[in-house]
Amino acid sequence: MRDELQAVFGGTAGPDGIWSAPGRVNLIGEHTDYNGGLALPFAIDRRTSVAVRLRDDDRIRVATDFVDRGVVPGVIESTLETAHASTGWSRYVLGAAHVLRRELGVPGRGFEALVSSTVPVGVGVSSSAALESATIVALDELWGLGLDRREMVRLGQLVENEVVGAPTGTLDQSAVLLAQRDHAVLLDFRDGTAEQVPLGFEAAGLEILVIDSLVRHDHATGGYGERRRECEEAARIAGVPTLREIAVDDIERWAGRMPAHVHRRLKHIVTDTDRARRVADLVRAGRPREIGPVLTEGHASQRDDFEDSVPAIDAAVDAAVAAGALGARLTGGGFGGAAIALVDRAETARIATSTADAVEAAGHARPIVFTVHPSDGARRDA
Structure with a gap:
């Protein structure tokens, strides 16, 4: 440069x-x-x-x-x-x-x-x-x-x-x-x-695929701010500083005590924090292959409870899992963007092609699929 x-x-x-x-x-x-x-x-x-x-x-x-x-x-x-x-x-x-x-x-x-x-x-x-x-x-x-x-x-x-x-x-x-x-x-x-949590993907023969739906989002003008306000409303009604203070076992206690859509937002946040803890425990224990179902569970929560997915992302997640991915989910703030899929390295190319074919066949733009690897943070290069 x-x-x-x-x-x-x-x-x-x-x-x-x-x-x-x-x-x-x-x-x-x-x-x-x-x-x-x-x-x-x-x-x-x-x-x-x-x-x-x-x-x-x-x-x-x-x-x-x-x-x-x-x-x-x-x-x-x-x-x-x-x-x-x-x-x-x-x-x-x-x-x-x-x-x-x-x-x-x-x-x-x-x-x-x-x-x-x-x-x-x-x-x-x-x-x-x-x-x-x-x-x-x-x-x-x-x-x-x-x-x-x-x-x-x-x-x-x-x-x-x-x-x-x-x-x-x-x-x-x-x-x-x-x-x-x-x-x-x-x-x-x-x-x-x-x-810092070692992932162990390389040793386990695993790859992460990113499936770019080509549906673009903008956090400054999109639904991100609305979801944040709904989470704040849930915390206010529950009388807690943040939704972190609510335990998984207490989620249903708040059903009917706040608007249904606000309760769904609460449910996603509480369960996704629990999923993050579970995934971290699994990779620390050298069991990264077992996190796949937790990822897919997380996508269902975003789709149904947080409602920040879009049809092209849902199609990508379904297609990746059907093609043999260990798990898949929407990643990032939602309302477009990409899904990720955890796959066996030997199956990466096949799953990538099969997923793109299925999403396109479902009437969406053909996604761009690429692999990513856990890497270093910001640095001086020269």
Whole structure:
């Protein structure tokens, strides 16, 4: 990216460094982050890279060679003072600069940033968290901030909530910033802990397929915010600070004491936290093949109780399981995006093709299917 940065922005100097951050797959535990629950995500081997060159003034210039969902190459100009007013894809870069300056009280320096990515957008694998996190780790070093990773998680969430306007929790940033190769991160959003959990997929001959439905979502304008408000209503009626405080055995106690759809949201959150705990226990015990049914159970909960799936995703889950996947489920915030399937490595190609064929035969767009592997979190690459 060194030559490319000079070609886009001019000058004779290359970047001061190149940093990257991965996308993520959430193995289990969906919408639990803002409900104080548990989740078990892992970083994937698709990354967003940011080559950055500092300036001697307050100007910020950003560009990308990544073309997706209407993103086209071209230089976007701003300043440190106006970065908060950014729109489109650049708000994840400019918003990161704005939040760092405001929260930490630092002047910062202007910069030029060239973005390149292999993380697909709108699929549910956290392309936004990858971009803002790569930018944060870059500016942390270039501005001499000395941030720890947990503080970066908090700042990344502020970019999403305040600059982008997406009412997300911290699951995505935690996975992207804290992950280690061959591990998932067991996140406890009530206690604020993050435990590295070895997955053992490679030793067990397992792969994770991502099945991109091509149905796109937007957390800033979609149903994500509505589901969050419904969860808050459930907690208010139950008289608890978050739905984490409700035990699985107490779910039915609240039936009839709140609107039926609100009770279904409560049921999903409580049971998905339990599923995250069960999956973590199984992989810790060296039994990763046994998590498949728990994943499929989680999808039924999202489809029926949280109601954030879509027909193309449901068709993909059904098709993958019918083709021999050990389990499958919607991953990410829902309302589109992707499903994941746990499969035997020797069966990966066959299950991928069979699933795509079946989804297409059911009248949906033919999904894009690819494998992902648990990988390292955000880092400096050069």
